Amino acid sequence: MYAFDFVKPGTLAEASEALSHDGALPLAGGQTLIAAMKQRLNAPEKLVSLTGIPELKGVCAGDGGVTIGAATTHAAVAAQAAAYYPALAALAGQIGDPAVRNRGTIGGSLANNDPAACYPSAVLASGATIVTNTREIAADDFFQGMFTTALHDGEIITSVKFPVPQKAAYAKFQQPASRFALTGVFVAKFADGVRVAVTGASESGVFRWTEAEAALTANFSAAALDGLSVPADGMIGDLHGTPEYRAHLVKVMTKRAVVAAG
Numbered sequence: 001m002y003a004f005d006f007v008k009p010g011t012l013a014e015a016s017e018a019l020s021h022d023g024a025l026p027l028a029g030g031q032t033l034i035a036a037m038k039q040r041l042n043a044p045e046k047l048v049s050l051t052g053i054p055e056l057k058g059v060c061a062g063d064g065g066v067t068i069g070a071a072t073t074h075a076a077v078a079a080q081a082a083a084y085y086p087a088l089a090a091l092a093g094q095i096g097d098p099a100v101r102n103r104g105t106i107g108g109s110l111a112n113n114d115p116a117a118c119y120p121s122a123v124l125a126s127g128a129t130i131v132t133n134t135r136e137i138a139a140d141d142f143f144q145g146m147f148t149t150a151l152h153d154g155e156i157i158t159s160v161k162f163p164v165p166q167k168a169a170y171a172k173f174q175q176p177a178s179r180f181a182l183t184g185v186f187v188a189k190f191a192d193g194v195r196v197a198v199t200g201a202s203e204s205g206v207f208r209w210t211e212a213e214a215a216l217t218a219n220f221s222a223a224a225l226d227g228l229s230v231p232a233d234g235m236i237g238d239l240h241g242t243p244e245y246r247a248h249l250v251k252v253m254t255k256r257a258v259v260a261a262g
Contacts, residue, residue, distance in 0.1 A: 005046040028108030070107025087168035107157040116180035120206035125186035125197035169260035183249035187257040222255040
């Protein structure tokens with residue numbers, strides 16, 4: 001490691017002021033940032049911890065949805081959201097191992113937007129809203145490519161607002177060592193239609209499978225997907241699987257999610 005300043009503000013206003021200076025980066029759970037710093041892939045002059053701000057933590061329900069503070073850990077989401085949004089809580093319980101789940105946060109995961117992270121699929125499939133210290137961003141506008149989001153420099157995610165669907169489930173084919181998703185699919189059925197979001201498969205990051213959405217809106221059953229396929233073009237190819245393999249997994253995991261949703 002190398003020398004850097006560390007501050008832990010107690011309010012959102014203090015955090016915003018600290019992040020207004022050049023060379024400052026927000027620190028949530030640190031599951032990605034600290035590893036990147038150790039490898040000298042990132043070298044901030046100042047880390048601004050968001051874990052000491054009470055208003056950024058917690059899960060609450062209301063107005064037909066559930067709101068989760070950005071600094072809420074995966075473990076807390078798994079435990080506290082189960083009564084309001086079981087599919088989301090189940091997803092959180094599958095992230096990493098206990099050490100990761102007790103340190104990593106939903107806001108940190110979304111801001112990082114790893115192409116194999118689990119939360120982006122839930123946010124996109126749910127049609128959630130990402131709330132920051134300056135505005136609200138619809139999920140369809142937030143994810144802009146691998147490790148890229150609509151966030152501006154110094155902008156802080158404060159919470160995520162999830163509408164709760166009639167039915168939902170997440171199916172994940174995980175890489176056993178990292179427990180990231182080789183391919184993960186979140187399916188959410190609302191009164192006005194179905195949304196399907198895929199993570200871990202595409203070079204451009206999380207995406208909606210619109211053909212599956214149309215088929216499942218007409219007939220919410222695994223059989224509705226039988227005639228569909230996902231092109232391999234643009235899918236990730238690495239030592240864990242070819243683009244064709246991941247394209248095949250998209251359909252398999254979507255079917256599993258539909259069956260799990262019931």
